[in-house]
Amino acid sequence: MDEQLNHAPCGFLTLTKDGTIESINETLLRMLHYERDELAGKQIGSILTVPSKLFYQLYFVPLIKVQEKVEEMYLSFEASNGDEVPVILNARKTKQAQIDCIVFPISKRNQYENELLGAKKEAEAALLAKHEANKQLESALKELKVKQLELMEVNQQNQRFKIETKKELELARKIQETSLTDPIHLKDIQVESYYRASSELSGDIYGFYPIDQHRYGIILLDVMGHGISSALITMSLHSLFQRLISSGVQPEIVMQELDKHLHSLFQNKEETRHYCTAIYLLIDTRQQKIDYINAGHPPAIWQDKNGKQSELKATGVPIGMFEDIVYKAKTITYTRGDRLLLFTDGVTDPLGSNVLQALLRENQSLPLAKLKHKIIQSLEHQEKFYHKSDDKCFILVDLK
Numbered sequence: 510m511d512e513q514l515n516h517a518p519c520g521f522l523t524l525t526k527d528g529t530i531e532s533i534n535e536t537l538l539r540m541l542h543y544e545r546d547e548l549a550g551k552q553i554g555s556i557l558t559v560p561s562k563l564f565y566q567l568y569f570v571p572l573i574k575v576q577e578k579v580e581e582m583y584l585s586f587e588a589s590n591g592d593e594v595p596v597i598l599n600a601r602k603t604k605q606a607q608i609d610c611i612v613f614p615i616s617k618r619n620q621y622e623n624e625l626l627g628a629k630k631e632a633e634a635a636l637l638a639k640h641e642a643n644k645q646l647e648s649a650l651k652e653l654k655v656k657q658l659e660l661m662e663v664n665q666q667n668q669r670f671k672i673e674t675k676k677e678l679e680l681a682r683k684i685q686e687t688s689l690t691d692p693i694h695l696k697d698i699q700v701e702s703y704y705r706a707s708s709e710l711s712g713d714i715y716g717f718y719p720i721d722q723h724r725y726g727i728i729l730l731d732v733m734g735h736g737i738s739s740a741l742i743t744m745s746l747h748s749l750f751q752r753l754i755s756s757g758v759q760p761e762i763v764m765q766e767l768d769k770h771l772h773s774l775f776q777n778k779e780e781t782r783h784y785c786t787a788i789y790l791l792i793d794t795r796q797q798k799i800d801y802i803n804a805g806h807p808p809a810i811w812q813d814k815n816g817k818q819s820e821l822k823a824t825g826v827p828i829g830m831f832e833d834i835v836y837k838a839k840t841i842t843y844t845r846g847d848r849l850l851l852f853t854d855g856v857t858d859p860l861g862s863n864v865l866q867a868l869l870r871e872n873q874s875l876p877l878a879k880l881k882h883k884i885i886q887s888l889e890h891q892e893k894f895y896h897k898s899d900d901k902c903f904i905l906v907d908l909k
Contacts, residue, residue: 510534520596520612528553528570537612542589558585558593559805559823569600577602586612591863688747690716697794698725699907701881706900712739712785713853713902714747718754723795726754728763729904731806731853732785742783746770750789760789760802764828764836768804771829784829788821788851791838794908797845800838804828807854810862812869814846821849848873849906855899856884859891877907 510532514521520537522530530548538545541556548555554562561584572579579600586594600610649660693700700717712732719725728750732739749770753763767787775783786806792799803809805827808820825836850869857865868887872880888901 520610520614522553522610522612524553524600524608524610526606526608528565531607540588540594540612540614541586547589556586558587559808561585563805563826573600573602573608583615688714688716688744690718693717693719693725695909697723697909698792699877699909700725700727701877701905702903703881703885704902707855710737710740711900711902712743713855713900714743715851715902715904716747716751716754717904718751720755720757720791723793724757725792725794726757726763727790727792727851727904727906728754728787729806729851729853729902730767730785730787731855731900731902733783739783742771742774742785745774746785754789760791760800760838761836763789764802764804764825765834768828768834768836772832775829784827786827786853790821790849790851790906792906792908796842797908798840798842800840802836802838804836805830807852807857807862809852810850810866810869811841811843812848812850812873814844816870816873818866818870843908845909847908849908850903851906852903853900855901856888856903858899860887877905881905 510521515534515536517534517536520534520540522533522537525531530551530553533545533548538548541548543556554565557565564582564584569579569582569584572582579598582598582600584596584598586596588594595615597613597615598610600608602608649656689702689704692702702715702717704711704713704715706713713730714732715727715729717725717727730743730746730750732742732746746767750763750767753766764787771784787804788801788806788809790799790801790809801809801821802825803821803823804825805823808822810818811821812818821839821841824839826834828834848869850865852865864887865884868880868884872883875883884903884905
């Protein structure tokens with residue numbers, strides 16, 4: 510690689526047709542905080558975030574094969590320190606069957622786009638309100654005498670409908686929250702949770718259930734989107750996973766049955782299809798082991814009694830995405846005093862996984878309920894500076 514390209518103001522890397530990194534310039538290495546020998550010969554997936562790995566396989570690879578180029582694809586790299594680096598990537602296939610990629614970081618651009626989008630929406634809403642008001646005024650001036658009583662009745666009906674709808678949504682919210690399980694405080698295990706919808710109803714759902722004297726099932730799901738449609742799907746999934754987990758079936762069966770259920774709901778109707786990420790843990794306190802499956806969900810954080818942390822990363826794709834997916838569980842063993850944190854992306858979007866890891870590490874001796882309060886305080890503080898609203902849910906587990 511020549512010196513000018515090596516220090517260009519944008520990232521550059523060359524891939525083989527199977528996604529192996531052949532060369533990478535200094536600009537991209539500095540951007541990701543890697544040394545050259547750490548990435549040479551590695552797969553491109555090793556420096557992509559979990560969603561971007563899926564996106565790479567689903568879109569990048571087919572486009573390169575068919576069109577031999579990719580233009581302005583949004584991906585996120587994962588730096589060596591764990592930071593997420595959003596980029597725009599252009600790529601083309603060379604005559605030597607290599608793939609040359611140019612990478613532009615867009616952290617600042619995302620911030621500016623969000624601000625511009627917010628201003629645009631406010632302007633559009635104001636303009637729409639103005640046009641609507643003008644139409645209503647013209648209509649009222651023309652038909653004031655004839656339509657006065659009719660308009661009054663319509664207004665009354667709308668008000669009644671609004672009140673009734675609000676009551677129905679509030680009732681639905683209470684029903685959804687009632688389905689959530691209570692904290693567990695036993696000799697061998699303690700479980701605390703936090704749940705907050707971004708609107709009246711949520712696309713997040715969780716449950717933790719004693720199976721027998723020594724086994725406990727813990728599940729956390731995040732349905733695509735939020736609001737009424739996502740909430741309906743969560744309630745449909747809830748009754749199924751509660752029955753499956755309580756009966757003590759293996760994690761593979763739990764995930765496969767949830768996946769089949771989602772596919773049966775939509776029957777290949779793409780316009781209504783929803784998928785969801787999920788993580789399920791089967792904890793055996795007698796054998797001190799955990800069987801888990803992570804279906805495209807944000808990695809759970811596992812901290813041992815000495816403060817060492819690791820992640821329970823994705824072991825499969827989100828449920829409802831592809832048919833006939835086979836999910837396989839992974840098994841880990843734990844020692845008494847270990848701690849787990851499961852969460853949805855509504856928690857990591859404002860905080861980031863690094864903040865959560867620090868909160869766990871710095872409050873290792875803190876009781877679970879107080880640690881939960883600290884995480885909630887951090888969320889509420891960060892939300893003052895974070896514009897996106899999403900459902901928020903996390904689960905804390907102490908293995909006593």
